[in-house]
Amino acid sequence: MPAKTRYLNARVVRNEDERLLTGRARFVDDVDLPGMAHVAFVRSDYAHARITAIDASAARSRPGVFAVYTADDLGEYSQPAPLLVPPPPIEDLIFHPRTHLPLAREKVRYVGEPIAMIVAASRYIAEDAIRDVVVDADPLDPVVDLEAGLAPGAPLVHEDLESNAAAHVVQRKGDYAAARARADIVVTRRLLYDRGAAAAMENRAVVAQWDTQAEELTIWDTTQAPIPIRNGLAAKLGLLQSQVRVVAPFVGGGFGPKIMMFYPEELLVPWAAMRLRRPVKWTEDRQENFYATTQERGQVHDAEMALTRDGRILGVKDVFLFYTGAYDPYGLTIPINTQCTLLGPYDIEHYDSTFTAVFTNKPIVTPVRGAGRQHGVFVSERLLDIAARELGIDRVEIRKRNLLGPDRFPHNHGIMFQDSAPLIYDSGNYLPTLERAAEMIGYEQLVREQAARRAEGRHVGVGVACYVEGTGIGPYEGARVTVEPGGTVRVATGVGTQGQGHYTVFAQIVADVLGVDVRNVLVVTGDTREFQWGTGTFASRGAVVAGSACHAAALAVRAKIAALSAQLLNTQPEDIAVENGRAFVRDAPDRGFALGELALKANPLRGAVRPGTEPGLESTAYFGPDRGSTASGVHAMIVEVDPETAMVKIERYVVVHDCGAMINPMLVEGQIHGGVAHGIGNAFYEQLVYDEQGQLMNASFMDYLLPTATDVPPIETDHRETPSPFNPVGLKGVGEAGCIPTGAVFAQAVEDALRDLNVEILEIPMNPNSLFALIAGAGKP
């Protein structure tokens, strides 16, 4: 009897790799259509200005230019983009939605805001024509700083509002004031955490083609959410959803900004294609990406933690400011994530968190890998480290004393999460993860040897940081599984893929249920013609939600296989085994069918299909969890710092994480490595530097530094598993895990290395310049 195929927890090599490795994979800019025109945008050079006139006549008369559009040319199409994420129903929440127009009218609010769209015979001519367009702009004083933006008399980004406060949200549980009153110590600090550009290697692109005869619009888009894009564009363009097909082919990295939806370019390229009756393409260039694609930026926290002298956290109070940029289409996802993730794996009974989101004259902020969780983790981990130092308790020990025990699940924190459901941790077991990480990094040994090393003149430090991450949120995803007559199993789902291995991971799930070879499962995704219902790839939910839908659909197909085989073989469905691509009577294996053969039989050309059944071996299923599942982990790192040059070398980096059941451990590792690299970039190398006029000064890879192979250390990983009770396979998300606590562990390790210099790191990024200044200023009264 051949062995049963088992694909859960299997290091299966990816199905999609051959195409990607040989240059045969289609990315959006690869699409070349006959008669295709190319787009370039005239973008604002000013962070804040009133537009008094736009003269496009010279551009329009340049040979090779087909059209130049400004806001006036759009007519009714010029509408504010939709609010993508309405805020959750938190009591007394204040939120002012202000979204962008496709092309700026009367006022520009950030450098890079699109003012005119040029459509020409080639990208080269279109870019030439940018200089032909004369924009008369009266510059206004820009708002570039959070606190200055809220000061009375600050220039208003949105003049119909009384201030630049975009939102004000308070979440509370327990009674922090009372907790503080009985605390033995209270640690109070101001903490700054800045993020940066997602910097996916592929910039954004949109191609649109209107077939005037079939009356169908096809759009290729580097989006993480093809289905919502289709639905939104169909509505805006006055088309049926079925007339619009959105294809997100291979996408070169998402990391968040590609799930920002209804970017100006996404709204305008299809509109232009329909008007001009020719295919239209826009490909972003890297410099444009720094303004035109959303990014994440910083938060300023004034936080305090109240503890007993044993290091037990009684409560946390946090007041913070958050940059939302010039508009806020993505609602309050990021700062609410911050509020929730601050609680971490700890038992914190009293919590008082307030934030104000501030409009500034800078590009729009939407989630970038981590989506505000890093900021929360940084605050709680730093305060805990400082408390540990003041109380004379070891840093790992103080964490152990505060962890939620395994008997406390599901744990309702009493505040609201970004998905509008209460923040409930589904499952977790934090102590073994922490102990394993400390063991792997050699924590105790390093602490013992530290003094000796310092005596040798070497500043070595270790950091250990914990986090909990909400993943796998709803609303839902779906999948359709079909056994084809040739025996191949086809899986169609709605989520796009930007490198997460969906073509393999979903195949593994289905192959496992249907007993077929994973190479015989063809996954089709990111094409609205193939699957019509779903949301997208974000918030570490692809495998959890779409994977669970694939699982459910495969189970339904398996039931059909068993039912049909039983009927044909005159036995009961319970007697049928489905293994190795066949369905057969378990006790008489010769009596059975290859699945492809069975699929043919399921689709009769004569006879009848019984009422209540369907032809073929196909099923569609949806999965919509009530709430997300909670992944967690611990990062640890050892660094050596040269106090004279402030250069930091990472000696070792350890990640122990719990993402529930794993489908493909090799892919999980890849996600963690990539996340850690991103976190290292965030902590040390990357920063978007704006001047006082809101001009971005480092809009290129020459000056915006991404970590390279010599900057990222080998990362040692280990895995713990507390399955999620919210989906049948027990999955939790892992896409963002690598980058969430990196800043916190970095700060702790560097501070530990420089302990004799009394340096306190309260800010990320911490690059050599700022570290040098910190060292120079440390120890002074």
Add this chain to the structure above:
Amino acid sequence: MILEGTFTFSGPRAVVWDLLQDPAVLAKALPGTERLELVGDDRYEGVMKVSVGPVTAAKFDVTVALKDKVAPERFTMQIDGKGGVGFTRGTASIALTEVDAQSTSMAYSSNVQVGGKIAAVGQRLIESVAKMMMRQALDALEQELRARLAGGAASA
């Protein structure tokens, strides 16, 4: 970007003052100036081509307005440049002090903002390019001054 400094011209203050008010002289002295014309009371308009690092021969339409003129001691300039690769705006103040009958010290102080694409990729170079342009302009003005004092204009 703040640009300030001093320069000593080898000529009397009144001659230096006149030189600085002459658009033809300024057009020749400022590197990259294609055209500079007096278009109104103390207002100049022109075209300049500037190269900053990877951005070569970027064309700017410039207007300069003179204010607070106290001949022959000082004046301020309001500068506005707009082009396809960005813009520049700022003010500069010039003060001339007599050192002796044959030499004049000029003190200049300017605060200029640069924005747009040229600022986003040329940031590190903008200040050094501006300083270099300033040096070249001052040297050219000194040459012109000497030629003028010797009788006749300097060759182009």
Add this chain to the structure above:
Amino acid sequence: MIISVTVNGIGYQREVEPRLLLSDFLRHELGLTGTHVGCEHGVCGACTILFDAEPARSCIMLAVQANGHTLQTVEGLAPHDAALAPIQTAFRDTHALQCGFCTPGFLMTLTAFLRDNPSPTQPEIRDALSANLCRCTGYQHIVEAVTRACKDALP
């Protein structure tokens, strides 16, 4: 201007504008879309091809510079009798690619590097990779792929 270029063993003759970038020529004129464009200022390395057998960044070169030269792109890596070259197989087996956008650039850089350095040390590998950016993998599996490709190549 008319240029003659040999790409992956095939000769092409085309009329091009002097300012046409080599990356655009390969991708849109010749339809070889395997070479990707990440930055257009020569830093990320996604556009790396072999120009007369040496790695070159096609995004900061002009098509006219390729006149009379021999180029190799990722489409020309796999030998005629196999689906994948050894370095490509190694990448697949160690999960050295996720979104795959930077991958062609790495493969071309490595083709030249491993030809000239058949048994590099770990630091030498990381050094050789340091001029190609990847945002997905954190580089670790890429380093493993190179190590494996070298081991597999040992007689």
